[in-house]
Amino acid sequence: MSSPQRYAAVVVGAGPAGLAVVGNLLERQIGGRIAWVDPSFQAGRINKKYREVPSNTKVSLFQAYAKAVQPFRTVIDTTPKPNAFTTMTKLDPDQGCSLHYAADLCKMLTEGITKRDDVYACCGVVTKADLAENQSQWTIYIKSYETLSEVQVLAPRLILCTGSSPTFVPIPVPGLSIQKLDLDVVLKPTELFGALPADSPQTVAVIGASHSAILALMNLVNLARSSHPKLQIKWFTRHALRYAEYKDGWILRDNTGLKGLAAAWAREQLEDNRLPQSEAGRFIEKIDCSGGRETAQYQAHLPSCTHIVQAVGFTRDPLPALSRAGRPLEPQFNHQTGGFCDQDGQVIKGLYGAGIAFPERVVDPYKNVSLNVGLWKFMSFLKRVCPSWVSA
Ligand SMILES: Cc1cc2nc3c(=O)[nH]c(=O)nc-3n(C[C@H](O)[C@H](O)[C@H](O)COP(=O)(O)OP(=O)(O)OC[C@H]3O[C@@H](n4cnc5c(N)ncnc54)[C@H](O)[C@@H]3O)c2cc1C
Numbered sequence: 001m002s003s004p005q006r007y008a009a010v011v012v013g014a015g016p017a018g019l020a021v022v023g024n025l026l027e028r029q030i031g032g033r034i035a036w037v038d039p040s041f042q043a044g045r046i047n048k049k050y051r052e053v054p055s056n057t058k059v060s061l062f063q064a065y066a067k068a069v070q071p072f073r074t075v076i077d078t079t080p081k082p083n084a085f086t087t088m089t090k091l092d093p094d095q096g097c098s099l100h101y102a103a104d105l106c107k108m109l110t111e112g113i114t115k116r117d118d119v120y121a122c123c124g125v126v127t128k129a130d131l132a133e134n135q136s137q138w139t140i141y142i143k144s145y146e147t148l149s150e151v152q153v154l155a156p157r158l159i160l161c162t163g164s165s166p167t168f169v170p171i172p173v174p175g176l177s178i179q180k181l182d183l184d185v186v187l188k189p190t191e192l193f194g195a196l197p198a199d200s201p202q203t204v205a206v207i208g209a210s211h212s213a214i215l216a217l218m219n220l221v222n223l224a225r226s227s228h229p230k231l232q233i234k235w236f237t238r239h240a241l242r243y244a245e246y247k248d249g250w251i252l253r254d255n256t257g258l259k260g261l262a263a264a265w266a267r268e269q270l271e272d273n274r275l276p277q278s279e280a281g282r283f284i285e286k287i288d289c290s291g292g293r294e295t296a297q298y299q300a301h302l303p304s305c306t307h308i309v310q311a312v313g314f315t316r317d318p319l320p321a322l323s324r325a326g327r328p329l330e331p332q333f334n335h336q337t338g339g340f341c342d343q344d345g346q347v348i349k350g351l352y353g354a355g356i357a358f359p360e361r362v363v364d365p366y367k368n369v370s371l372n373v374g375l376w377k378f379m380s381f382l383k384r385v386c387p388s389w390v391s392a
């Protein structure tokens with residue numbers, strides 16, 4: 001067997017975060033080739049799952065992401081026109097857009113980056129990685145989809161951009177018989193259409209009140225008022241609707257408040273003074289779960305529902321098995337540096353993370369703490385932390 005190839009870094013995941021990491025490392029001339037691993041190199045979940053979701057960020061921020069590093073600008077300049085970037089320049093930069101525009105842009109940048117000689121794009125998954133004792137060398141094990149074999153590579157840096165999936169929480173109603181609707185399906189109207197019977201009465205429970213929940217309600221209402229007239233919705237929410245507020249130079253509730261189309265629709269249709277008269281109110285019954293009433297409300301109302309969709313946030317996808325000299329590591333993410341510590345609080349050499357699974361923690365002028373999730377936010381974070389990753 002040939003000896004493992006050496007790389008300057010291995011980047012795991014080719015969603016928008018992995019792409020931004022590779023762009024930043026290339027711009028900083030990391031001093032060697034980069035191995036980039038993903039099952040498909042198709043821009044991650046934004047393309048696979050959320051093409052039909054309206055963005056909650058402005059077009060200008062997708063453009064800023066695409067122009068933030070020289071390797072991306074080179075791809076933009078060398079890709080035949082019209083292309084996903086030129087298409088985006090025709091949209092209003094101050095408005096949101098359908099996420100398929102952002103997905104296509106990421107796919108175009110990915111295609112250009114993977115053609116470079118200093119990038120080894122490996123179709124597959126990283127299954128495990130071991131850090132040599134007292135050294136900055138990772139041995140990374142990749143299940144290659146091209147050779148259908150295990151490939152081992154060596155690198156001083158391992159960067160996890162492995163993404164997150166919708167969270168499921170246990171529902172405290174013993175013996176409940178209810179069909180689960182995947183949030184990803186509910187966020188994709190073309191798939192949702194076929195996921196619910198159109199000709200018999202159905203009641204869908206929607207849990208949550210943030211962006212995903214509002215879009216789930218919107219998509220279900222759109223079905224109820226068109227193809228699925230017998231559809232009813234019970235909306236379980238434990239807090240009032242929260243909106244982003246544009247202040248002088250910053251945004252209050254930037255990461256937690258509703259924005260864009262979801263905010264406009266919620267204001268118009270779902271607020272307590274609107275719901276009784278709004279079109280959405282013809283199909284939605286709001287179940288107030290505030291003040292610790294969740295369990296009681298679930299027990300009272302869920303048995304009459306046929307389906308349930310949970311829109312209660314996102315949870316990190318499983319990581320490759322990580323170890324140091326064969327001993328398992330339980331990495332704790334440092335939201336400031338993008339690095340990790342082990343279970344004893346010691347820095348794990350050469351291990352970094354970014355993206356929805358490993359976001360930056362930010363504090364606003366009112367001292368609210370939140371996690372920075374979004375394409376431009378990933379890019380800004382990486383521009384700040386990548387120099388230290390490269391020099392370490
Ligand atoms: C519904 C929704 C709407 C959003 N809307 C916006 C928006 O409007 N604007 C905005 O800026 N942001 C938005 N975001 C936030 C963010 O941009 C997306 O969540 C984005 O997809 C996160 O990118 P990522 O690269 O971190 O993860 P992902 O897109 O999940 O990509 C992770 C990649 O890693 C791969 N992977 C995982 N494990 C391994 C492994 N072991 N080996 C190899 N590959 C692996 C996966 O297959 C995948 O391709 C939205 C998020 C959600 C959930």
Ligand SMILES: NC(=O)c1ccc[n+]([C@@H]2O[C@H](COP(=O)([O-])OP(=O)(O)OC[C@H]3O[C@@H](n4cnc5c(N)ncnc54)[C@H](OP(=O)(O)O)[C@@H]3O)[C@@H](O)[C@H]2O)c1
Nearest residue numbers: 054055056169208209210211212213239311312313314373
């Ligand atoms: N483009 C878009 O419009 C769009 C659409 C969807 C998502 N996104 C992005 O994707 C990321 C995730 O957004 P998200 O809306 O899925 O989730 P989120 O912002 O993480 O919010 C999770 C919500 O679920 C509630 N919740 C958590 N546990 C709950 C429980 N057990 N029961 C009831 N409610 C519970 C939380 O309420 P508490 O505050 O009370 O805990 C919160 O409102 C964000 O970055 C968002 O911007 C964007």
